[in-house]
Amino acid sequence: MESILPHASHIINTMCTPRTRTRQRFSLELLNKTWTIFGVSMLFNFHQDEIHLKQYAKRLKEEVTSKLSQEAVVYDVEFCVMENVTQRPSPLDPPPIKVEVYAENSNIQESSKKCIYKGIFLSWRTTKNIVTIFNSVTLPLLLCRGTRSAIGVVHNTLSLLFDCMIISLSVQEDDLIWLVAIVITPTNKEQYPKSTDVICMEYKIPELPDSDTITIKFKILDLIKILTVIVKDQSDEASVEISFNLEHVENFREFLYSQMLKTAGLQLGLCTLYKINLPTFSITGNRMKVMNPDTMNRVLLYLNEKALDILHTLEA
Secondary structure (H helix, E strand, O other), X not given: OXXXXXXXXXXXXXXXXXXXXXXXXXXXXXOOOEEXXXXXXXXXXXXXXXXXXXXXXXXXXXXXXXXXXXXXXEEEEEEEEOOOOOOOOOOOOOOOEEEEEEEEXXXXXXXXXXXXXXXXXXXXXXXXXXXXXXXXXXXOEEXXXXXXXXXXXXXXXXXXXXXXXXXXXXXXXXXXXXXXXXXXXXXXXXXXXXXXXXXXXXXXXXXXXXXXXXXXXXXXXXHHHHHHHHHHHOOOOXXXXXXXXXXXXXXXXXXXXXXXXXXXXXXXXXXXXXXXEEOOEEEEOOEEEEOOHHHHHHHHHHHHHHHHHHHOOEOO
């Protein structure tokens, strides 16, 4: 996917053309697990050599031990470069960095070591360029798992250590509509979904508790047909691939709303889309789970650009 229109750039009419030229390789650590998504500003004085990574691990261990101190609990911290993610969208992307925090009860004879925090800092850049600053590293996405207390301590410590901001990267309704179109778009016949595959789109109802929601189900093949028709009707030239822009996605949204009003009498325009669930992907707020490499590649491209728009200064 060469360029994606992020949530904040509605005034830019950017063509979005998914293409899979090389199969991205992901560690199994990334797939089939629920991740909490954060955006990260530039990291200053961050070095990826082994000596510095050990120093960072030592500093973080000291802070974790101090802030999360429990009787007879020993903490251990590891920083490492994820060399197994060998192919990335841009050769300029620095390799992902993994941070892990372990806790072990020394009073228990059997091994009780468990991971209380795992975070992966990565850059999954599109063709957008960013302003480079001396002695800084750009890893705008952070996927993490762990206890709430560990996440808080780790992120506060890293923010001070590298003079950066780490903020929740929550998807809004506009993001979800884009992600639906991006994820369902096939790039070849092999990527077409099964006839039984459906997408669940969950909506919150205004002025009602969050537990009162509406769930709409569509067959994914039907949505692909709808998006294809919209794009072809508004394109000057026929194309084998589906290429869509902001206008296409807005028309896609309006068509879904009009269909639900017509068939079920539901006025979805008054509701807020907050969650999508597909066979290969689910996301709500800043939590997601991805089940295959191609979908992970597309989602990371979108989220990376969203993080860049929010936390990084772009070149004019």
